Amino acid sequence: xxxxxxxxxxxxxxxxxxxxxxxxxxxxxxxxxxxxxxxxxxxxxxxxxxxxxxxxxxxxxxxxxxxxxxxxxxxxxxxxxxxxxxxxxxxxxxxxxxxxxxxxxxxxxxxxxxxxxxxxxxxxxxxxxxxxxxxxxxxxxxxxxxxxxxxxxxxxxxxxxxxxxxxxxxxxxxxxxxxxxxxxxxxxxxxxxxxxxxxxxxxxxxxxxxxxxxxxxxxxxxxxxxxxxxxxxxxxxxxxxxxxxxxxxxxx
Numbered sequence: 001x002x003x004x005x006x007x008x009x010x011x012x013x014x015x016x017x018x019x020x021x022x023x024x025x026x027x028x029x030x031x032x033x034x035x036x037x038x039x040x041x042x043x044x045x046x047x048x049x050x051x052x053x054x055x056x057x058x059x060x061x062x063x064x065x066x067x068x069x070x071x072x073x074x075x076x077x078x079x080x081x082x083x084x085x086x087x088x089x090x091x092x093x094x095x096x097x098x099x100x101x102x103x104x105x106x107x108x109x110x111x112x113x114x115x116x117x118x119x120x121x122x123x124x125x126x127x128x129x130x131x132x133x134x135x136x137x138x139x140x141x142x143x144x145x146x147x148x149x150x151x152x153x154x155x156x157x158x159x160x161x162x163x164x165x166x167x168x169x170x171x172x173x174x175x176x177x178x179x180x181x182x183x184x185x186x187x188x189x190x191x192x193x194x195x196x197x198x199x200x201x202x203x204x205x206x207x208x209x210x211x212x213x214x215x216x217x218x219x220x221x222x223x224x225x226x227x228x229x230x231x232x233x234x235x236x237x238x239x240x241x242x243x244x245x246x247x248x249x250x251x252x
Contacts, residue, residue, distance in 0.1 A: 010065070010066055010067070010068070010069055011065040011066070011068065011069050011070050011095065012069075012092050012094070012095070014090065014091060014092055015061075015065055015070070015091045015092050015095050016065040016066050018087070018090060018091050019058070019061040019062040019065040019091070020062045020065060020066070021062075022058050022061075022062050023058070023059060023062030023063065024062075026055075026058075026194065027055065027059070027194045027195045027196065027197045028194050028195070028196045028197065029059055029062060029063050029196075029197050029198075029199055030196065030197070030198045030199070031063045031064075031199050031201070032198055032199065032200045032201065033200060033201040033202070034067075034201055035201075036165060036201040036202060036203055036204065037064075037067060037068070037165065037201055038204065039163055039204070040163055040204060040206055043161060043162055043163045043206075044126035044127065044129075044130075044131070044132075044160050044161070044162035044163070045068070045126075045131045045132075045162060045163055045165055045204075046126070046131070046132045046134060046153050046156055046157050046160075046162050046163070046164050046165070047060065047064070047068075047131060047132065047133040047134070047165050047166075047167045048134060048135075048136040048153035048164050048165070048166050048167065048232050048236070049133060049134065049135055049136060049166075049167040049168070049169070050135075050136065050137075050145065050167070050168045050169050050236055050240070051135035051136075051137060051138070051139050051140060052140040052142075052143055052144060052145060052169070052171075052244060053140075053143060053169070053171050055169065055171055055197055056135075056169040056171075057072070057133070057135065059169055059197045059199055060133060060167055060169065060199055061133065063199045064131075064133075064199075068130075068131040069129065069130045069131060070095060070130070070131055070132075070133050071094075071095055071096075071097055071122060071125040071130045071131070071132050071133070072095060072096055072097065072132075072133045072134070073096075073097045073098070073099045073118075073119075073122060073132070073134050073135075073152065074088070074096050074097065074098060074099065075099065075139075097121045097122050097125070097132075098118075099118050099152070116155065116159075116217070118152075119152065119155060119156050119159060122134070122156055122160075123156060123159045123160045126156070126160040126162050127160055132156065132162075133167075134152055134153050134156070135150065135152075136149055136150060136153055136166070136229075136232050136233060136236060137149045137150050137233065138150060143171070143243075143244060144243070144244045144245065144246040145233060145236065145237055145240070145244060145245060145246040145247075145248055146246065147246065147247050149229040149230055149232060149233035150229065151225050151226065151229050153229070153232060154207065154225050154228045154229045154232065155225060157207050158207060158209070158210050158225075161209075163204045163205065163206050164204070164205040164206075164207070164232060165201060165202060165203075165204050165205070166202035166203075166205065166232055166235045166236045166239065167199065167200065167201055167202065168199075168200045168202065168236050168239035168240050169197060169198065169199055169200070170197070170198040170200060170239075170240060170241060170244070171195065171197055172195065172196050172197065172198070173195050173196075200239045202235050202236070202239055203235070205231070205232065205235065207228055210224060210225075230251070233248055234248050234251060234252075236248075237249060
């Protein structure tokens, strides 16, 4: 058992190799506050991450693959899009968990109606000792946190009795990285130098168990989940520069 409190603390060899290679070739990564990667009482860990650029999730994967056995929920349609589909297969299909997303008329990715069944594979992965890395919000279309957080990380934490650790990525030079919005991709300038990216580990968040809804998601529980998701977003905002915080800079 290492500092994470977990027995199984490393991703597969090929996943580690490719994730770390991406960081080595693409940018300089600073891992900040790694001591926060601890699980209170040995509970499973969910990493609730920012997704304000194309660099966020890959940077986190490369920084943590040698420390944790990662499982990553992904946009279901990406399995049919190249080169992403091939990269996922090369890294190992066991590391990916499909979630229902769709493209809007403007080409933006948006989660379909919340479906608890989407999270059953992630719940099982957590109970089997893996760490789930999930975006705390839908992919951003500017270099700032969106106005609404996602509920997936919080729901999953309640289902698996897991702790949430917020993880923010500070890209420093947004012009040198892409965002999910079409037409805002990585600058050609990165061919000549590697930008610096900070992967910042926040303080673990332990949620209080939801009241028993007798197998149903009650209105009170929905309100609790929304409030807890907002709390995760607020924590993430405090780890980012002021320009990236959006409405969370002033939201209590």
